[in-house]
Amino acid sequence: MGNWSIEKMTGHCGARLRGVSLQNASQSDLIQLREALFSHGVVVLPEQHLSPEAHIAVAEFFGDIDVNRFFTPVPDYPMIAEVRTSPSQKAVIGGTWHTDHSYDPAPAMCSILSARQLPPYGGDTHFASMAAACRALSPGLRQMLMGLRAWHSDSSFADSKVGLDAKTEAFRDPVLHPAIIRHPEAGEPCVYVNGDFTTHFEGWSREESAPLLTYLYAFVTQPIFTARVVWEPGMVAIWDNRLVQHYATGDYSGHARLMHRITVKGCPLEGVTTTG
Ligand code: SIN
Numbered sequence: 530m531g532n533w534s535i536e537k538m539t540g541h542c543g544a545r546l547r548g549v550s551l552q553n554a555s556q557s558d559l560i561q562l563r564e565a566l567f568s569h570g571v572v573v574l575p576e577q578h579l580s581p582e583a584h585i586a587v588a589e590f591f592g593d594i595d596v597n598r599f600f601t602p603v604p605d606y607p608m609i610a611e612v613r614t615s616p617s618q619k620a621v622i623g624g625t626w627h628t629d630h631s632y633d634p635a636p637a638m639c640s641i642l643s644a645r646q647l648p649p650y651g652g653d654t655h656f657a658s659m660a661a662a663c664r665a666l667s668p669g670l671r672q673m674l675m676g677l678r679a680w681h682s683d684s685s686f687a688d689s690k691v692g693l694d695a696k697t698e699a700f701r702d703p704v705l706h707p708a709i710i711r712h713p714e715a716g717e718p719c720v721y722v723n724g725d726f727t728t729h730f731e732g733w734s735r736e737e738s739a740p741l742l743t744y745l746y747a748f749v750t751q752p753i754f755t756a757r758v759v760w761e762p763g764m765v766a767i768w769d770n771r772l773v774q775h776y777a778t779g780d781y782s783g784h785a786r787l788m789h790r791i792t793v794k795g796c797p798l799e800g801v802t803t804t805g
Contacts, residue, residue, distance in 0.1 A: 533558075535565055541661035542773055543756030544569035551765060552583045559590045562767070566639065567715045570772035571656045571756065578763035579643045581606045581789065587767075588641055588791040595630060595637050595794040598699040599686045603789055612642070612788040614652075614779070620690045621779035621786070626657065626750050627725035629770045629792055632683040634704045637770050638795035642788050644764045648781035654758045655776040656768060659719035662749035663709060666720075674745075675801050677708040678731040679722050679738075705731055707800030712771050718801045720749050723774055749774065771798065 532548035544565055549558050551574060565572050579587070585608055588594050596602075600610035600622075614621045630637035642654070663671065682703040686693060708730065710721040724746045729738035758766050768775060770792075 533561065535569075537569065538573070538756040541754050541756075542570040542656055542658035543573065543758070544571075545573045545575070547575065549574065551577050551579055551587050554587065554590075559587070563591065566767055566769050567712075567772070570658050570660070571758070571766060571768040571775075573758055574765045574767075575761055576763050577643065577765040579765055579789075581609055584609060584641065584643055584789060584791060588793050591639055591641075591793040593794045595633075595792045597630070597790075597792060599683070599689075599693050600790070601693070608791060610790045610792075612777075612786075612790050614648075614781075614784075614786040616783050616785050619779075619782070621652075621777050622693070623654075623775065623777035624779040625724055626746060626774050626776045628721070628723040628774050630795075631681045631706065631721070631723055631726045631770070632701070632704060635797050636681075636706070636795050637792040639767055639769050640790055640792045641765065641767045642790045644760045644762060645789055646785055646787040647760050647762060648784035648786050651778060651781035652760060652786045653778045654760070654766065655755050655778065656758065656773045657750045657755045657775075658773055659721065659749060660712070660715075660717040660772055661754045662751075663718045663720045665754075666748070671709065671718075674708040674720070675718075678705045678800070679708050679742075680705055680728045680731065681726045682728050683726065684728075685725050703728065706798050709801045710771060710798040711801045712769075713796055713798070715772065717772070719771055720745065721771070721798065722746075750776070771795070
């Protein structure tokens with residue numbers, strides 16, 4: 530493992546990696562990075578100061594880039610999305626618990642966020658392990674969820690209060706995913722419903738779905754399942770959208786924040802028939 534060091538951030542998710550430069554990462558570095566990602570759900574790499582070209586190269590190691598159809602692209606780099614907060618903005622992009630791109634038929638595998646401009650305080654990103662949350666469900670509820678699929682929709686972008694200019698042609702039909710998926714690489718069962726994009730369970734009305742979904746959103750984001758990333762200049766975080774949900778903290782009103790994000794394409798998600 531060369532000069533790498535991996536420090537777990539909390540009991541259930543997150544690891545801080547030191548001693549690797551993504552700017553000139555070798556194939557073997559990237560393979561270890563991917564292993565760390567599947568083990569910890571989110572990996573944080575300080576002091577990277579990634580160029581847009583290196584950001585794209587790291588993303589392409591993981592797979593094809595999934596260009597986000599709602600975010601503003603970085604000038605000259607259409608594959609990189611801006612996650613920008615202006616000082617006058619009240620709400621921030623990603624300021625509620627969510628899973629990137631769960632509204633797509635083959636939802637994004639991972640997201641790679643690179644800090645470009647940070648506020649003087651705040652703006653941390655929280656992550657919650659959907660594998661740990663799934664393990665902690667009672668056997669009865671887990672069994673019931675294993676038999677359910679849920680609808681996911683990008684419709685919440687229609688009333689964006691975070692400076693995203695959602696064009697009508699960007700919206701797509703809702704898609705169904707199992708409520709508990711088996712992670713395609715790590716094999717772990719993970720809860721796969723989220724407050725931004727899941728609308729209701731298949732065969733259930735929205736009203737019938739709401740109490741159980743509300744319970745699940747509170748259950749899966751309990752502090753015990755989470756890790757908090759406190760950003761530093763030049764830091765990069767990579768998370769697996771099937772293993773974790775995330776939440777951007779909007780507590781730096783009056784200050785600017787700019788992150789560059791690339792999401793990488795994933796695959797259709799399979800359900801779980803047995804957790805044994
Ligand atoms: C996101 O939701 O992808 C953005 C996270 C952040 O800005 O911290």
